[in-house]
Amino acid sequence: MKKIAVFGFVLLLGAALASAADVPTLVGPAGAGQSVIPAAEFAVLWDQPLSTVNQNAYVNQQFSDLPDYSSYLADDFVVPAGGWSINAIFVPNNSWNPGNPISCASMLHFEIYADNGGIPAGYPGGGAPVWSLAVSPTDAQITLTAGSGGFITNVLATLAVPAQITTAGTYWFIFYPTADFAVCGQYGRQPADTTNGSIVQFINPGGGFGYGTGYQSWAVIGATEQDEAFRLEGDAIPVTLQSFDIE
Known part of the structure; x- marks a missing residue:
């Protein structure tokens, strides 16, 4: 009887572990490869290079087959007076569970949101961005x-139509792929060692990970750095000086 009970327990434990592996996880390993960073094509407007101490990947993906686990990471940047014309965006990423090229994704999304008191004024599927682009990996x-x-x-977008951000202020950048967990596994964003502005914000609107459905610091999912890695390239829009006559 005891042997039967132990055997039954082992079966239940194995089933539980298998079940746990069937859903996304919060963090993926850094890997032992060398991240290939393309040279800038235009003037660098904002640069948060890939961390040299932590290259783990943190969940950042729209899961078509498990929507409650869809999660997004947002980081802020500051546009000066005059504004920016953004011509290119570079985002390093990693993959796990088990790991696949990001060409497996059905769509790549680039979005910029206004600031709302220290968090983005919206998120994918909830609140409109001030600029967005959704394209196939091909x-x-x-x-x-x-x-x-x-x-x-790693993803470099060289924009056919530049993103025009003409009002000075703080904005939030979100990049994410749309990809089935069962087909592609997971993709995630990686930290930077810079300390610009506010800490990266994590949101899991469907609540699948159990951390609520609103924005909060990505420290809740284990990140210790303030920023995530990305680069914006393009042109600063000159400030137009108004002329006037003195009577």
Whole structure:
């Protein structure tokens, strides 16, 4: 009888572990590869290079097959007076569970949101961005290179139509792929060692991870850095000086 009970317990434990592996996780390993960072094509407007001490990947994906786990990471940047014309955006990423090139995704999304008291004024599916682009990984604007995990996961978007941000202020950048967990596994954003502005914000609108459905610091999912890695390139829009006559 005791042997039967122990055997039954082992079966139940195995089933529980298998079940746990069937849903996304919060963090993926850094990997032992070398992240390939393309040279800037235009003037660098904002640069938060990939961390040299922590290249783990943190969940950042729209899961078509498990929507309650869809999660997004947002980081802020500051546009000066005059504004920016953004011509290119570079985002390093990694993949796990088990790991696949980001070309497996059905869509890549780039979004910029206004600031709302220290958090983004919206999120994917809830609140409109001030600028957005959604394209296939095979789109002519996209160049893919190897990430630190050895998979082709880094994304450079060279925009056919520049993103015009003409009002000075704080904005929030979100990049994410749309990809089925069962087909592609997971993709995630990686930290930077910079300390610009506010800490990265995490949101899981469907609540699948059990951390609520609103924005909060990504420290809740284990990140210790303030920023995440990305680069914006383009042109600063000159400030127009108004002339007037003195009578």
